[in-house]
Amino acid sequence: MASFPLQVPILDGANYNNWKFRISVLLEREQASHVLTTDPPSHEKKTERADFLKLDSKAKAIIIQGLKDKHLDIVKTCNTAKLMMEALKGVFARDSGFSKLNLWRQLMNLKFDPATRLEDHFMAFDSIIQNLKELGTEMKDSDKVCHLLLTLPEQFNNVITALATVADVNMDFCKARLLDQELTFINKQCESGGGNEEVSFRASDSGCFICGDKTHFKRQCPRFKRNRRGRGRGGRRGFRNNNSCYQSDSTKVNNAEVSLVALNSCSTSQFDGNDMFLIDSGCTSHLVKEELELYMNDIDQLDHEVTIQIANGSKMSAKKRGKLRIFCQGTYVNIQALIVPGLKHNLLSVGQLTSKGHTIMINRQCLKIRGNDFELSCDHEHGLYVLKFSTSGVQNCSSAQTNSNLWHQRLGHLGRDGLRQLKLPVAEELCRPCVEGKTTRQPFYKNEKRSRKIGELVYSDICGPINPPTFDGHRYFQVILDDCSHFVLVRLLKNKSEAEEHLRTFIRETETQFDVKIKRLRLDNGGEFSSSSFKKFAQEKGLKLEYTMPYSSQMNGKAERMNRTLLNMIRVKIIDAGIPKKLWGEALKCSVYELNRSPTSTLEKGQTPSLLWNGYSELSKLRVFGCQAWYSQLPRRSKLDPRANSAMMIGYCGGGYRLWIRDDEKIIRSRDVVFQENIMVYKVLNSEQVFDHEDTSVKNQERNIEETSPSPDPKKTPTKDEKQPNGATGNVKPVDSNILPKRDVKKPAHLKDYHLYQAFCYLVTGEEPSTYEEASQNHEWKSAIDRELESHQKLQTWTPENLPDGEVPIDTRWIFKNKEDGTKKARLVARGFQEPFEEGGEFAYAPVCRMQTVRILLSIAAQNDWPIKQFDVPTAFLNGFLDHDVYIKKPQGLEC
Known part of the structure; x- marks a missing residue:
């Protein structure tokens, strides 16, 4: 029996299943197919091992001949043919769940194309069925027939109806009937198409x-x-x-x-x-x-x-x-x-x-x-x-090409469509001046569909710097937007470098609290998200980072559009409430809270971002930003003290509201709040200041009127320090128009004290750090901190102790002030308000004297001509004695 030459198929990646079948057949021909399923015999069996290795070498040679050079690295470290096939299977075998899903999708979307033949359609159908079988999904013959008939158009309905009446139809019988029907269609087309004129x-x-x-x-x-x-009579x-x-x-x-x-x-x-x-x-x-x-x-x-x-x-x-x-x-x-x-x-x-x-x-x-x-x-x-x-056009091809470029230049580099309309030659070569002078950017088509699952795609972008910064020094804000739910989160930033850590925290919180894993992150091309540590973090989490192209912020368009929406909402809130611009951070947080509970065009009717992200979306908590708010004062000092204080509503927090105290310039949180949404705090206060100014002008005019001119005293306008019902504004009685106004009174020249004005400006413009980290960066403030700590050590203000069980330590805080003589003063104070209140007990912290008391004392001393002396206490902790132990946390900068 003559042997035919050995032809080894080449693996290209897509034909792995067919390649594997051909290799197995070739190995069966060489009687070496068993080396792919068994291991080499032990060394004690020398004869069997030698025969096995001989066949294994032949199998390895056949496998390597069927590989391209770029695929040889996959099997270089494999010692046997079995290991080689396993390594190739791990790379090219499509046995994952995604591959099976893709095959089922191909089967469901498969439709017969009338421009092709049924035999080609059968081959495509059988290929999908075979691939599913190799992945462990074997279909019954009746199911295969049903799937095949579903792929056919309406012109095969007669055959489909006839097959439905036959019991136990197999694939071969079904294909034969369909091919007969196709042949009938072709013959009818040929017979009916002979008389067409076109x-x-x-x-x-x-x-x-x-x-x-x-x-x-x-x-x-x-x-x-x-x-x-030659068939029949009259053959042509x-x-x-x-x-x-x-x-x-x-x-x-x-x-x-x-x-x-x-x-x-x-x-x-x-x-x-x-x-x-x-x-x-x-x-x-x-x-x-x-x-x-x-x-x-x-x-x-x-x-x-x-x-x-x-x-x-x-x-x-x-x-x-x-x-x-x-x-x-x-x-x-x-x-x-x-x-x-x-x-x-x-x-x-x-x-x-x-x-x-x-x-x-x-x-x-x-x-x-x-x-x-x-x-x-x-x-x-x-x-x-x-x-x-x-x-002539063929013989003078080069000159015709030159003429085509010539007409293109004569007409001011007219486009090809215009030259064709004028019946002029068109050059196929690229015109370099046109490329350099007319090139435009490609349009950004909206061809990406919205994600179907939460966390599948998340956008992030940074907006800023914004001037002025917030009252706590933030100049930027970071937007994190989910593509599916359109839920947005924001983080205030002092520097852009903080954005990376905020994004890591968001990913961890999403995984732990909502059991949602982020799959893709769409980021801009800035350096804040391109560090090696962040890329390593994304690789460990299995995230895919998608960076926009340089100068192409449109690729991150949803985040950019969200920045614009939030800035618009911030501006409206600042204008409507009349608040200072430094509160834009609170307006931003409030806007995000409201935006997540508002419908968008990307979501279905009745859905909101908060409903999809958190599972709930309530509107009962919403209040007008910047309106008058009254919060309960806790703890109460005495029975007769006011039970509520005035504030301004600036945001929401868990279980309560965020309120702004204007006089103290601080934010508190409270759940017991009463609102007057028709009153805007800052607008009322500004109007009161206007009325106070008008009242002062009236008083000056009345004071300049001659004593002989009878005139009733103007009605006093209450100032903001006086207690009035909420929302009341003073009424200013206009000056009688019959009284001639006096000339303007100018300030005396001896009051123009330039040195006093200079000192006042110095006090106003002096910059004071608000935190220990800021002060420690300046050597003058650092020296002031060291002097304060040394003073406490000399006075033995504290002793290092281990915190007993049941005790709550009190925190400390650094306060930095510029003194009038230009020196820096750092004071360490204890936050005594953190000490729990005990019924019948006393507070450990010292009371603070009110400025009204100091002014009264100075007035009495001036009236009685008493000498006044001023003492400077170097430390804030006075040398007092406590009846019980008080524990404080270790102050910043103290080394024990």
Whole structure:
């Protein structure tokens, strides 16, 4: 028995299953298939081990011959053929859940294309079924039939109905019936399509069922006609003209490719010119005469000689292929054609034109070839369609190209569409000045669909710096936006470097609190998100980082649009409430809280971002930003003290509200709040200041009136320090218009104290740090801190102790002040308000004297002419004695 040569298939990645099957068959032929499933015998069995290793080496050689160079690294470290196949399986085998899901999606979306044949459709269907079987999903024969019938269009309904009445239908019987129905359709089309006056040939037509050529149907097929010659009376004779050709199946003659052409009988005299093409529907390639070789470019020598067979039995050969550039009907067209010595006519193949996507329209008068940027008309002469082109245009191809560029320049670098409308030549080469002067950015199409799951895509961006900063020094804010729910979170930042840590915290909180894993992060191209540590964090979490291109913020458009929306809401709140701009941070937080509870166009009706993210969305807590608020005062000092204080509503917190105390410039949180939403705090206070100013002017005018002029005393306008009902404003009685106004009183010259004004400006403009971290960076403030700590150590203000069980330590705080003499003063104070209140007990912290008391004391001393002395206590902790132990936390900067 003769053996055939061993041909090893090549693995390209996509054909792994077929490649694996071929390799297993080859190994079975070599009787070495068992090495893929068993391990080598032990060393004690020397004979069996030697035989096994011999077959294993042969198997490894076959496997390596079937791999490309780029895939050899996968198996270089494998010692046996079994390990090699396992390594290749780990890389190329599609046995994941996603692969199975993708195959089921392909099966559900598979539909029969009428432009193809049923056999091709069956092959695609069987391929999906086989892949599912290899992944462990084997379908019953009846289920396969049902899935196959679901992929067919309505024209097969009759067959589907007939198959539904047959019991136990298998795949072979189903396919046979469907193929018979397809053959019936093709025969009906051929019989009904003979009288059409106009035919449209396209690359997607069903074509001939006999030879498979898509340029004609069965009734025009030369092979079908040749097989019927001589049958019956009146059978047609063969073509007798020497220039006639016929088309047959592709064959091999002396190992050379055969290109077959078809041409009707014609007279050769009027078509012998070099400046015309004959349109041939049976020609498989464009063919040109040898005389046109001088005008062709990119001429290549063919690897194998192409043979052209004529109808009379003679043969012609082509050894070269080139590109012919013709000028026809104001358009340049490139034609890739075979150069055939001895050819009498230039032939243009309909099959080649349709394969390139061109459309051919045929009627009795002409034939039109329509491409993407041209349309050519072919005249009908003596039963043939002829395309004439300019011989001078071919001979002067380079000059024509130059002329096309010349017209392009003459018309001010007019575009190609404009040149075609003017019937002027169009150059295919790129115009460099046009590229440099007219290049625009590509449009940002909205082709990305919204995510279907929370956390699937998250946007983040930073906005700022914003001037002025907030009262606690924040200049930026970071937006974190979920693409699915449109839920947004914001973080206030002092520096951009804080954004990375906030994003890490958001990812961890989302995983722990909501059991949602972030999959993709869309970030801008700034340096705050591109550090190596953040990339390593994303890699550990399995996150995919998507950075925008430089100067292309539109790619992160949703986050940018959210920045604009939030800034608009902040501006409106500041204008409406009349608050200082330094409170923009609180307005931002309040805006985000309201925005998450508002509907958006991206969500379905009735849904809000908070409802999708948190599972609830309530509106009962919402109040007007900047309105009057009264909060309960806790703890209460005495029975007669007020039970509520005035504040301004600036935001929300867990279980309560955030309130702004204007006089103290601090924020408190409270759950027991009463609101007056029709009163805006800052607008009322500003109006009171205006009334106070007007009242002062009236008083000055009254004071300047002569004593002899009788006039009632103006009604006093209450100031903001006086107690009034909420919302009351003073009424100013206008000055009597009969009294002539006095001239303006100027300030005396001796009050223009420049030195006093300079000292006041110094006190106002002096910068004082608010935290220990800021003060420690300046050596003068650091020296003040050291002096304060040394003073406490000398006075033995505290002793280091371990905190007993049940005791609550009190925190400390650093206060920094610029004194009038320019020195820096740092004081360490204890936050005594943190000490728990005990009934009947006393507070450990010292009371603070009110400024009113100090002023009264100074007034009494001045009235009685008492001497006044001022003492400077170097430390804030006075030398007092406590009746119980008080524990404080370790102050910042203290080294024990």
